[in-house]
Amino acid sequence: MSFGSGAMTNSISEIKDCKLIFLIGGNPTEAHPIVGLEMKKALRKGCTFIVADPRKIWFAQHAKLYLPVKPGADNWLLNAMAHVIIAEGLENKEFIKTRTEGYEELREFVKDITPEKASEFTGIPAEDIRQAARLYATSEKSAIYYTLGITEHTCGTDNVRTIANLALLTGHIGKPSTGVNPIRGQNNVQGATDVCIPNKMPGYQDVTDNAVMEKFEKAWGVKLSRTPGATAPTMFERMSKNQFKALYVIGEDPVLSEPNQDYTIKGIKNLEFLVVQDIFMSETAKCADVVLPAASFAEKDGTFTNTERRVQRVRKAINPVGNSKPDWQITSELSTRMGYKMDYPSPKEVYDEIASLAPIFAGINYARIESNGIQWPCPDTKHPGTKFLHEGKFPRGLGKFFVLPYRAPAESPDKEYPLLLTTGRTLYHYNAGTMTRRSVGIIHKTNDCFVEVHEADAKELGIFDGETVKISSRRGSITARAEVSDKVKKGIIWIPMHFAESAVNKLTKDAYDNITQTAEYKVCGAKIEKI
């Protein structure tokens, strides 16, 4: 990565003091409402907002500059902003000299990426791109916030690096209220990434590093493989080719949440054995050979790590419902039965083990986070935790500029599927909706799938607001209620991801970003028909 770590560089409490927020591909009022509130605080204090999003979201309506960027064209916008910053001499020369590398290459590359050219691809007036670059570069405290809109593309990693280029060019990083901040979608996605990915041991230690692996072998008393494992998409690919035999799924519903549903189900059917551990009978659980009933967050102790890297306590409020058990207990019992003993008295001891093996969590324990959570990195028990990252130095040493030309999305609209489909979250539901759709207050506001269509497209198709329509892509079709407005740009349609009966992932494409393997949920070609 550009800095050497992929977490939020600032804290939520710093948001209100930002002088400028560049929000790209994120809709905090709906997806991260409390971050949204902190941004509203900043807005009330006079913070300037630049919003780049294909939908006219809440902050777009309150922004100084709204850039309705075409889905998939963020790269043009960002590189053109770099062009303007350099062409107009707004770069931070001192910062570039002392803390970065690769500047010359970037300068050479963006020379030709003029706002005029970018305008053709993004649909944003060239002057607005210039204005955005100037505002961002010259504000005293500029922070960039982004979410799924940026990462859920085949070029997701490119996008993140192109964003980082802007921060490195201007030195808007490593200071309070100033940095680059991905807002994590699901509650513990930060924590899960911190300890549970195929190529790293907990705390981002390489599985190919012998010293690391020896440390774990000693602590665990087993020999460990040094070959990086398969990511979830790779596992599904191997399943589809019948090169995978068993899968143990804990608390996920890939049939609903992975793109291209047909392909996922076919893969799962090829397995010899599938075990699913969940609180509800999910779509994936229906395919399982054994289903293990898990306890909900209210029924167990543990920790979650939020988007600002804060490790916080989860506490048991009630006993597990029915005969269910907490996931940690089920996994431990299963392991012991398979001959590898796990006999932790409680999650506290598990956390102590994590802290003893992963230096970035070394100073964290339950006693210290009793009243408030601590933000990693926290190297020892005297350390207060880290509010913002990269002050003075990046983990990889120098910040690196990346030269990243535009890559077209894996699928673009064409004659047959003329609309650009993009997907996202609404305020009222959460991912596959397994929990929210069982809450009366939430379904009161929205409980059916809808598709946002621009007025002009609706007129052309003869569709009315509220009418049920059929939406199809090369992979399948679903029905949903049409919401006609000017919220989306003409030529674009938007569907939320939460509804099993109209699963939008029947339509999306299973093309993945080649580095993070995040699926391209954000763009594919589609059409709408009357029924």
Place this chain on the structure above:
Amino acid sequence: MVMVPKIKVNIDGKTIEVDKGKTILQAANSIGIRIPTLCHDPRLDPFAACRVCMVEVERGKSNTLITSCNTEAADGMVIRTDSEKVLKTRKMVLELILSDHPRDCMTCERCGSCKLQDYAYQYGVRESRFFEKPDGGIIEDENPVIQHDTSKCILCGRCVRICAEVQQDYAIDFKNRGFETETGTPFGKPRRDTTCVLCGQCVSTCPVGSLVEKQAVGMGREWEFKEVKTTCAYCGVGCTMYLNVKGNRVVKVTSKTGSIPNDGNLCVKGRFGFDFIHHPDRLKQPLIKKNGKFEEATWDEALGLVAAKLSEIKAKYGPDYIGVMSSSRCTNEENYLAMKFARATIGTNNVDQCART
């Protein structure tokens, strides 16, 4: 860091140093002196409507009564929070508020956590000389989470202000004039048809029983609930919240100002999205598929089968034909154990968590 200049004030005979810019209320709170407040919420701009936070400030020979929630402490100020005059005025203010408030604490949902009730008790206000039967009552609205009883409203404006200042949704406002004044949605429309996002922020700030959590109505008295501090399980913000538990049931979710990172704010999912916990669809027993149908099994049978099957597949094809997928819904400890299970128990690095965002 910018250094904030300090000033000196004297409160109830104690001289203290505070940051310039603090209100008298904040200065008093900083040394543990409690001043009653009704219309004040630290998340909101001062409004000074209820006047219960009166204190006495020395001004030369004549002292003045001022509202402490919106008055900045000035250098050299001498303040009394408990003088005769202060106590008398406060009592009077409470009596006036109670004149337009129903006397049905015994069936009120907020009984035990109502600020008006607490202060009436503390200041010994039993009767109001000005009592009139209050207008209004419970608003009919089919939304299942927020109950609004206009007869109990003390017009502190906190709900209106939190909706406007913090949420910036402008779903509710003051209506009518004089004795008929109340708060609510425009034309009393159901919340579903307004800009209201059902965040319940208004409920969280209401100091009395006017706005309450509908799902908790009739579920128990405040003092019966055990409050368990935890972290929201929905999005990456990780708001701190409190599960209110009675027996083995989560009855409602509350929040507290000052908590990290959300300062007492919650969204609709965090505050009202908890009832999935007790949903009848919850899986309660291990299930084993036999001839295409799930049958209930004991833990011993289910875990025995899983252990045997995984061991068999590992022996037949090797560990790299097995994978573990964990979840961002699980705790760190659970993700760690899933990871350890794949690596140490199975012997493969094929372990991932599904969500990458």
